[in-house]
Amino acid sequence: MRVSKFEYNATVIECIEVTGEIKIYRVRMDDGHLSFKAGQYTMLGLLEDEPRIPEAALEEEVEQAADPMIRRAYSISSGSIQADYIEFYVSLVSNGALTPRLFTMRKGSRLFVGPKAKGLFTLDKVPEESHVLMVATGTGLAPYISMLRSRVLADFDRKIAVLHGASYSWDLGYRRELESLSASYTNFSYVPVVSRPKDDPSWGGRTGRLPPILDEDGLDELCGFPISGGKCHVFLCGNPAMIEDAEQRLLLKQFVVGKGREKGDLHMEKYW
């Protein structure tokens, strides 16, 4: 079915509130299907005359756009074998154009979902036996959740570690699911890291920002496999400043960024 640019083509079937600023949306497409590979993204859209949440900051001034639909890219967090809905993990950008409108959505709300998934941030170029370190700030975790839900852990020769950074422990979405995976799979490690522990005194886990952890002596032990170029693949996703910092540190460990047809073992997806 062809969808006009300005038409809504999907319905929210569930909205899970992680915090006031972070939500998980489950969405069903009218035609029932979106084909995608774990790690890919699609566009979400709402018309500009939709309301914004009242607590949002003033929107940045922009010129009147020809297209009344505000569209942004969102990684899909559901597994590629999950067919009846697709899931998104979204954080509020208070002065943003789309997210203060998205955050008014409830069960039954209508929206636009891009009919095609896009992106190369997938496991396609990673050999099946390769260990994988997945590093994310905030909602940059979404593509990894999709990968983990797409049975990548079933191959016990491969080890996977997730390093997830958030300001506070309550911002660590999918924490229970990841803890449960790490209890069930000996080849999986989950390392949540909180960067503002002063305001989160009950947090007893790792603290700080993610990039310095990549230089720690105990990193290989933490992940369960050696973190050096040629020995595993590393994925970085989320805050662009975190990605740039982490990239510099990983280049010193002989990782190579894939470009065009050239293969690399360092993969990156910047969210803004």
Ligand SMILES: Cc1cc2nc3c(=O)[nH]c(=O)nc-3n(C[C@H](O)[C@H](O)[C@H](O)COP(=O)(O)OP(=O)(O)OC[C@H]3O[C@@H](n4cnc5c(N)ncnc54)[C@H](O)[C@@H]3O)c2cc1C
């Ligand atoms: C490939 C890709 C996948 C993405 N997947 C996700 C996802 O799964 N979940 C998700 O929440 N977001 C994701 N994003 C970011 C998303 O596309 C939007 O940029 C974000 O939701 C803000 O949209 P907005 O219209 O509210 O703000 P905008 O009006 O677009 O931006 C307002 C200002 O905020 C800055 N900004 C944009 N995003 C952020 C952010 N997250 N934190 C802080 N400042 C920001 C912009 O640079 C701009 O200055 C992804 C982006 C890309 C490129």
Ligand SMILES: NC(=O)c1ccc[n+]([C@@H]2O[C@H](COP(=O)([O-])OP(=O)(O)OC[C@H]3O[C@@H](n4cnc5c(N)ncnc54)[C@H](OP(=O)(O)O)[C@@H]3O)[C@@H](O)[C@H]2O)c1
């Ligand atoms: N609780 C909240 O206030 C809250 C919750 C969710 C979302 N939001 C809003 O939503 C947007 C996205 O928030 P988010 O939490 O998903 O992502 P974020 O602001 O990028 O923060 C996620 C993690 O990335 C860290 N980080 C920030 N800059 C970094 C850098 N240069 N290098 C390495 N690490 C860095 C943060 O550390 P620091 O903590 O040290 O910054 C935090 O641990 C922002 O606009 C934010 O204001 C706010």
